[in-house]
Amino acid sequence: MKLILPKNDLPDQLRSWRKEFTVYLPQKLERFSHFMPLDDANARILEQPHNTRIPPKALFLPMTEALVKFTRFGTYEDANMEISPRIVFGMRPCDAQAVQLLDTVFEQEQYTDPFWVKRQEKTIKIGLGCHVPCANGFCTTVGYGPFNKDGLDVLLTDLGDSFLVEVLSESGKTLFENLHEASEELLNQAKEIQNKAHDAMPIAFETENLKEKIDQNFKSDYWDEVSRSCLGCGVCTFLCPTCFCFDIVDEVQRQERVRNWDTCMFRIYSLEASGHNPRPSRVERTRQRLSHKYAYWLDQIGLIGCTGCGRCVSYCPVGLDIRAMLRQAQSLPFEVSHAE
Amino acid sequence: MPDINALRLEAKRVLREGIVDVVVGFKPGDSPLHPQPAFFRNEDEVEELIHNGLCKNNLANYLTRLPKQEKVGMLVRGCENRSVNSLIVESQKERDDLYLIGVPCEGIIDWRQIVEQAGEHISLVEESETLVTVHTPAGVNSFNRFELLHESCQRCLYRNPISADIVIGDPVANGSLDPVAQKVKDFENQDIEARYAFFQKEAERCIRCYACREACPSCYCAECFVDHNAPRWTESGATPAGMQGWHIVRAFHQSGRCTSCGACERACPMDIKMTYLTEKLNHDMREKYNFECGMDAETKPPFQTVTLDDKNRFFLGGGN
Amino acid sequence: MPNNNRSPYTPMPMRVLRAYYESTDRSLKTLELSFENFEDRKAFFAKFNPGQFCLLSVAGKGESALGVASAAWEGDFVRFTAQKMGTVTKALHELKSGDPIGMRGPLGNGFPLDDWKGKNLVIIGGGCAFSTLYALTKHVHHPDNREDYGKITLVYGTRTSGLCMYKHDIASWHEREDMEIHQAIDVPEENWLHHVGYVPDVVKEVAPSPENAVAVVCGPPIMTKFTLPALLELGFLPETIFTSLEKRMKCGLGKCGRCNLGHKYICKDGPVFSLAELNTLPPDL
Numbered sequence: 001m002k003l004i005l006p007k008n009d010l011p012d013q014l015r016s017w018r019k020e021f022t023v024y025l026p027q028k029l030e031r032f033s034h035f036m037p038l039d040d041a042n043a044r045i046l047e048q049p050h051n052t053r054i055p056p057k058a059l060f061l062p063m064t065e066a067l068v069k070f071t072r073f074g075t076y077e078d079a080n081m082e083i084s085p086r087i088v089f090g091m092r093p094c095d096a097q098a099v100q101l102l103d104t105v106f107e108q109e110q111y112t113d114p115f116w117v118k119r120q121e122k123t124i125k126i127g128l129g130c131h132v133p134c135a136n137g138f139c140t141t142v143g144y145g146p147f148n149k150d151g152l153d154v155l156l157t158d159l160g161d162s163f164l165v166e167v168l169s170e171s172g173k174t175l176f177e178n179l180h181e182a183s184e185e186l187l188n189q190a191k192e193i194q195n196k197a198h199d200a201m202p203i204a205f206e207t208e209n210l211k212e213k214i215d216q217n218f219k220s221d222y223w224d225e226v227s228r229s230c231l232g233c234g235v236c237t238f239l240c241p242t243c244f245c246f247d248i249v250d251e252v253q254r255q256e257r258v259r260n261w262d263t264c265m266f267r268i269y270s271l272e273a274s275g276h277n278p279r280p281s282r283v284e285r286t287r288q289r290l291s292h293k294y295a296y297w298l299d300q301i302g303l304i305g306c307t308g309c310g311r312c313v314s315y316c317p318v319g320l321d322i323r324a325m326l327r328q329a330q331s332l333p334f335e336v337s338h339a340e
Numbered sequence: 341m342p343d344i345n346a347l348r349l350e351a352k353r354v355l356r357e358g359i360v361d362v363v364v365g366f367k368p369g370d371s372p373l374h375p376q377p378a379f380f381r382n383e384d385e386v387e388e389l390i391h392n393g394l395c396k397n398n399l400a401n402y403l404t405r406l407p408k409q410e411k412v413g414m415l416v417r418g419c420e421n422r423s424v425n426s427l428i429v430e431s432q433k434e435r436d437d438l439y440l441i442g443v444p445c446e447g448i449i450d451w452r453q454i455v456e457q458a459g460e461h462i463s464l465v466e467e468s469e470t471l472v473t474v475h476t477p478a479g480v481n482s483f484n485r486f487e488l489l490h491e492s493c494q495r496c497l498y499r500n501p502i503s504a505d506i507v508i509g510d511p512v513a514n515g516s517l518d519p520v521a522q523k524v525k526d527f528e529n530q531d532i533e534a535r536y537a538f539f540q541k542e543a544e545r546c547i548r549c550y551a552c553r554e555a556c557p558s559c560y561c562a563e564c565f566v567d568h569n570a571p572r573w574t575e576s577g578a579t580p581a582g583m584q585g586w587h588i589v590r591a592f593h594q595s596g597r598c599t600s601c602g603a604c605e606r607a608c609p610m611d612i613k614m615t616y617l618t619e620k621l622n623h624d625m626r627e628k629y630n631f632e633c634g635m636d637a638e639t640k641p642p643f644q645t646v647t648l649d650d651k652n653r654f655f656l657g658g659g660n
Numbered sequence: 661m662p663n664n665n666r667s668p669y670t671p672m673p674m675r676v677l678r679a680y681y682e683s684t685d686r687s688l689k690t691l692e693l694s695f696e697n698f699e700d701r702k703a704f705f706a707k708f709n710p711g712q713f714c715l716l717s718v719a720g721k722g723e724s725a726l727g728v729a730s731a732a733w734e735g736d737f738v739r740f741t742a743q744k745m746g747t748v749t750k751a752l753h754e755l756k757s758g759d760p761i762g763m764r765g766p767l768g769n770g771f772p773l774d775d776w777k778g779k780n781l782v783i784i785g786g787g788c789a790f791s792t793l794y795a796l797t798k799h800v801h802h803p804d805n806r807e808d809y810g811k812i813t814l815v816y817g818t819r820t821s822g823l824c825m826y827k828h829d830i831a832s833w834h835e836r837e838d839m840e841i842h843q844a845i846d847v848p849e850e851n852w853l854h855h856v857g858y859v860p861d862v863v864k865e866v867a868p869s870p871e872n873a874v875a876v877v878c879g880p881p882i883m884t885k886f887t888l889p890a891l892l893e894l895g896f897l898p899e900t901i902f903t904s905l906e907k908r909m910k911c912g913l914g915k916c917g918r919c920n921l922g923h924k925y926i927c928k929d930g931p932v933f934s935l936a937e938l939n940t941l942p943p944d945l
Contacts, residue, residue, distance in 0.1 A: 030611050053609055053610065054610075135460035135461055229377040229378070229402075231551070231607075232554055233549050233550050233554040233607070234547075235549050235551045235609050238547050247576065249569075251579075260576050261548070268567050317397065317551050317554070318397055319369035319375060319376040
């Protein structure tokens with residue numbers, strides 16, 4: 001189903017959803033944009049190219065979330081999982097793809113995370129494709145693209161004074177009831193925009209045999225070289241839409257066991273009670289981060305665990321660029337495996 | 341503007357003559373807005389050395405990250421020189437193991453302001469003393485340099501390195517103390533609700549990434565108080581109590597140790613202002629203890645000295 | 661895990677049945693826990709097999725991953741032995757009979773007992789890592805199970821005799837005809853009747869045959885590091901050598917990301933791995 005939404009009608013459309021949903025979309029916070037509930041007082045930021053600093057994964061895996069409630073008497077109960085219905089509007093395809101990748105972590109057959117599932121069930125995701133490349137993104141390099149539909153219920157294409165609205169799921173359908181079908185001409189225009197956008201994304205590094213090179217060079221000096229100025233903060237991982245690591249701590253004063261965003265880049269992440277730390281320095285921790293995204297995710301589900309959003313490149317306090325690190329990784333020695 | 345050739349020559353010399361094992365400076369990054377801290381270990385590598393207004397890191401931070409026994413050469417601006425002094429006072433490095441190449445500083449440009457004003461796609465940034473010229477696909481724009489500087493640099497009191505082994509470049513005029521003191525007083529004069537509202541508003545953006553801590557030369561504790569779990573001092577997550585606890589306590593841990601470099605604010609991905617806290621403490625250090633951090637490599641900060649005639653009235657329950 | 665609607669992060673309510681020190685220096689304490697809910701107990705024993713672990717929860721302190729040290733047939737309780745190391749284990753040591761405690765489990769893969777049927781078992785343990793091997797041995801000893809397995813050769817070393825766990829049972833094992841047990845301590849002690857030396861050396865001395873055998877090694881990293889090559893030298897193949905790994909854990913469900921070894925999670929794909937499998941994973945321990 002492909003419809004047309006005139007841009008002038010967008011404010012009313014968003015407001016009309018507010019009766020039943022909390023509508024999250026990128027709005028101005030200080031001098032950047034952030035997914036927040038629709039508030040007419042805030043400027044909406046949907047221009048191209050631009051993405052929020054904190055990815056919308058925060059709406060599915062909150063920065064801090066209570067998991068269990070307990071009492072002094074030692075009883076436990078599930079923390080509140082009730083979520084009121086939400087629409088996330090203006091998700092970029094890289095971020096939507098990332099949330100879908102995270103489904104494979106949180107919705108496994110053996111153990112399912114009820115908090116994640118609840119949030120997914122109650123959320124309709126409306127994406128906005130990128131017709132202009134962003135500064136540091138590389139979605140096509142990792143196998144995705146600026147008009148990718150994975151993980152979305154609806155995909156919007158900016159046609160200038162209107163949006164093409166491609167409805168991709170049942171829940172998306174209910175939201176756009178009074179719109180006209182798109183004409184052949186507009187459909188072609190959209191197609192052209194989408195193809196052009198895809199081709200305009202630069203290829204940042206080669207992915208062929210990248211996994212083998214990473215797997216087979218565990219002890220290489222390469223990891224020390226690329227991580228030399230790394231500070232070991234959590235910016236890259238917290239701003240990353242596919243990073244999901246979390247810590248679980250007991251907050252006694254609130255009688256809650258909570259999970260908080262955590263990062264493999266912190267020293268204490270793998271620190272054991274005995275004092276032994278399998279990843280004692282930035283070298284091992286950088287190796288873990290790059291290996292997880294570009295090798296282990298491939299082993300686990302056959303897809304690269306990075307959707308090329310470019311946030312880590314833009315916001316690393318020391319300007320480390322993962323694209324350059326992976327270009328450098330391509331010169332590592334490797335053997336194509338003959339086993340399997 | 342820094343004389344890059346002279347800087348490179350000096351860096352090469354100290355490596356060649358074995359005066360240092362490594363020179364810490366900057367090299368071009370993979371995008372025009374983000375030069376990277378770099379570690380040069382031979383003359384060939386020094387060819388990549390650069391120094392410009394987009395070099396946003398306090399390099400003294402790396403003194404506590406490099407192997408202890410190494411002799412380190414470092415390009416230092418005003419704040420970096422004072423941070424180095426502060427680290428020497430705290431016994432984190434011996435002065436004899438350092439060779440400081442001083443670079444008078446015209447201030448660090450806030451790259452996020454460039455993006456705000458000229459858009460994301462920047463192909464080249466050129467600077468002069470007065471202008472920053474930005475090349476984008478849409479054209480070329482020039483901006484007033486001072487207005488693009490990071491706030492800490494606009495008010496900086498010590499732009500010239502004070503104890504470098506050599507200074508390469510002409511001295512730069514310093515900012516004056518009065519506006520700095522006035523800014524603190526203006527904030528203090530707001531009523532408590534307004535001050536707390538500001539504090540809450542800034543703290544609530546925090547994501548506990550600790551970029552501020554890792555970018556700060558003074559934050560080198562082997563175990564930060566937030567990582568301690570018996571007892572746990574603050575909430576660990578992005579909760580109001582946790583975020584506020586983090587900001588307040590880290591600021592206090594900087595008492596007498598902060599050189600107002602602003603690296604913390606520049607590192608923060610959420611544009612949180614935190615120097616207003618440390619500037620207040622720096623102001624108190626000046627007013628109450630006549631102390632400015634890092635002015636030499638000997639004087640200990642007031643809160644790191646204990647003498648037998650300290651007035652410990654708060655111990656004795658005497659108030660004050 | 662839960663076949664009721666409880667979230668996998670929420671512990672089952674349990675109660676401490678018995679709590680007693682295992683080692684003379686009081687660094688090791690055994691807790692035997694009973695289930696508050698019949699449903700939970702049923703679900704647990706339906707899934708449980710030796711080699712699995714549970715996350716024991718002390719409200720307000722956190723959780724600690726501990727290997728299950730009892731076999732299902734021993735009764736309607738679950739046994740753990742905890743070494744006092746950090747915040748949570750310190751709290752576990754303070755528990756007394758009747759205290760409430762939370763538990764999430766059984767977690768992990770456990771020993772591949774079906775694959776081991778018909779084989780001789782070489783069981784090698786060191787220090788407090790012996791708990792799951794104890795569970796394994798108890799399981800195999802039961803008359804219903806004993807015929808499924810061949811000869812048992814057991815090597816158990818501790819730094820001192822006082823640190824030996826499950827002393828009563830182990831003393832009785834010396835009397836059993838269906839197994840060979842070799843106890844060891846690091847330095848000589850008066851009245852010690854058994855081996856003196858480190859476990860890898862004792863293994864070389866005992867020289868168990870690899871013929872139709874599997875070896876399982878659980879001990880401190882240093883012990884494992886030297887025991888695995890000793891077994892290879894004796895002719896064991898990597899596919900027949902097993903070990904149980906440990907890393908810092910939080911969720912126990914393969915979601916928080918922390919305990920990974922390459923693309924495997926020790927909590928979910930392990931903690932039991934064969935050496936053959938470990939050889940395909942990065943040495944990130």
